Amino acid sequence: MPLYQHAIVGFGIAGQLLVCELLQRGIEPTTIVILDPNWMGGALATDYSQVLSNTPWWKTRQALSTYPPWCDKALMEGDATFQTNECMPVGSIAKLCLQTALVASNKCERLTTTCLDMKYEGTTWSLHHTFGTIQAHRVYLTHGAQEKKLELPVTIPQIPLHIALDKTLLSRTVTSTDLVLVIGCSHSGTICLDYLHQLGIPTVGIYNTTTPFLFARDGHYDGIKEGSEQIADAILRGEHSSTTKLIAYGDSFPICKMLQKATKCIQCIGFERKLIGCQNLSYKYETAQIDGPPRRYGYGIAFPGMTEQNGKWFPDVSVLSFQEQIRRTLPQILLQE
Numbered sequence: 001m002p003l004y005q006h007a008i009v010g011f012g013i014a015g016q017l018l019v020c021e022l023l024q025r026g027i028e029p030t031t032i033v034i035l036d037p038n039w040m041g042g043a044l045a046t047d048y049s050q051v052l053s054n055t056p057w058w059k060t061r062q063a064l065s066t067y068p069p070w071c072d073k074a075l076m077e078g079d080a081t082f083q084t085n086e087c088m089p090v091g092s093i094a095k096l097c098l099q100t101a102l103v104a105s106n107k108c109e110r111l112t113t114t115c116l117d118m119k120y121e122g123t124t125w126s127l128h129h130t131f132g133t134i135q136a137h138r139v140y141l142t143h144g145a146q147e148k149k150l151e152l153p154v155t156i157p158q159i160p161l162h163i164a165l166d167k168t169l170l171s172r173t174v175t176s177t178d179l180v181l182v183i184g185c186s187h188s189g190t191i192c193l194d195y196l197h198q199l200g201i202p203t204v205g206i207y208n209t210t211t212p213f214l215f216a217r218d219g220h221y222d223g224i225k226e227g228s229e230q231i232a233d234a235i236l237r238g239e240h241s242s243t244t245k246l247i248a249y250g251d252s253f254p255i256c257k258m259l260q261k262a263t264k265c266i267q268c269i270g271f272e273r274k275l276i277g278c279q280n281l282s283y284k285y286e287t288a289q290i291d292g293p294p295r296r297y298g299y300g301i302a303f304p305g306m307t308e309q310n311g312k313w314f315p316d317v318s319v320l321s322f323q324e325q326i327r328r329t330l331p332q333i334l335l336q337e
């Protein structure tokens with residue numbers, strides 16, 4: 001059975017940054033194995049590619065430019081396509097990161113397969129995947145997250161989030177006779193409310209915080225946040241009142257009424273890490289160490305760093321913050337026997 005020093009599960013943005021960081025620290029490429037079933041660049045490329053990020057090109061550039069010469073082609077392509085302050089569709093961020101990481105990792109072992117389960121046996125990890133088993137000394141889980149879903153008491157046709165966040169696809173899914181329920185008024189929910197308003201669709205947004213649109217507004221998250229902030233403020237000023245109503249989750253009477261009347265529903269209640277086997281893993285974001293047997297670590301949207309804002313903790317979800325989290329914790333990890 002092949003034995004590697006480093007096994008990376010998932011080649012989305014987090015896995016890509018991680019392999020670049022390992023190689024930059026002089027880790028021999030042939031000691032690294034990467035598992036991913038599709039090598040497309042992760043969720044930004046496969047699910048949300050048309051969503052306009054508010055990450056300007058210079059920030060993605062800053063993250064990538066620390067990996068010369070692997071990044072050279074991607075930087076040239078980015079410079080030719082985007083202005084420094086221009087925000088990019090998330091699919092373009094994914095494409096340029098993937099381009100860099102594929103060059104970097106060309107001598108690593110790259111397996112097109114899904115990790116199904118893992119066990120710590122003796123002193124090494126056994127990773128069972130679709131086509132066999134490999135062994136590794138250290139395991140890094142960068143396998144991403146999926147949309148959370150509520151079980152609703154009534155059956156309402158659901159619009160998947162990747163469709164709701166693409167205005168063209170959304171416009172083909174709803175008509176002005178619909179009443180659309182948007183459950184969750186954080187970043188994605190706010191964008192959905194805005195698109196539905198632009199399409200003139202009657203919409204009800206349900207929030208479960210003390211006031212609507214209570215999300216981190218610190219400029220740290222380079223996802224869809226700043227756009228969401230402006231939209232949230234416009235809705236609160238009443239600028240969307242021709243289409244949009246907001247209801248608190250605790251207001252049971254209007255909620256029941258809306259559940260009966262709604263013709264479509266979009267759930268925007270956040271993300272949860274994907275499962276590998278049936279393991280429900282927890283971790284310490286300070287060290288990236290996953291609880292349980294030794295030498296198993298997590299990064300990316302599944303295991304993000306955390307920032308405190310006014311007593312509330314928010315996950316750090318962006319290319320730059322994944323990179324920071326890896327750089328802060330990796331030196332210590334590599335010292336561990």
Ligand SMILES: Cc1cc2nc3c(=O)[nH]c(=O)nc-3n(C[C@H](O)[C@H](O)[C@H](O)COP(=O)(O)OP(=O)(O)OC[C@H]3O[C@@H](n4cnc5c(N)ncnc54)[C@H](O)[C@@H]3O)c2cc1C
Nearest residue numbers: 010012013014042043053114115143144223300301318319
């Ligand atoms: C609408 C939207 C907009 C966003 N905008 C931004 C933005 O502008 N900038 C930004 O930085 N972030 C943005 N984000 C956050 C974004 O989702 C994450 O930054 C990024 O996709 C997370 O990267 P990741 O590598 O952790 O996971 P993923 O991108 O999900 O990658 C996980 C990879 O693991 C693989 N995998 C999964 N399970 C297994 C398994 N069992 N075995 C092997 N491989 C596996 C998958 O095939 C995939 O390639 C946005 C998110 C959303 C939803």
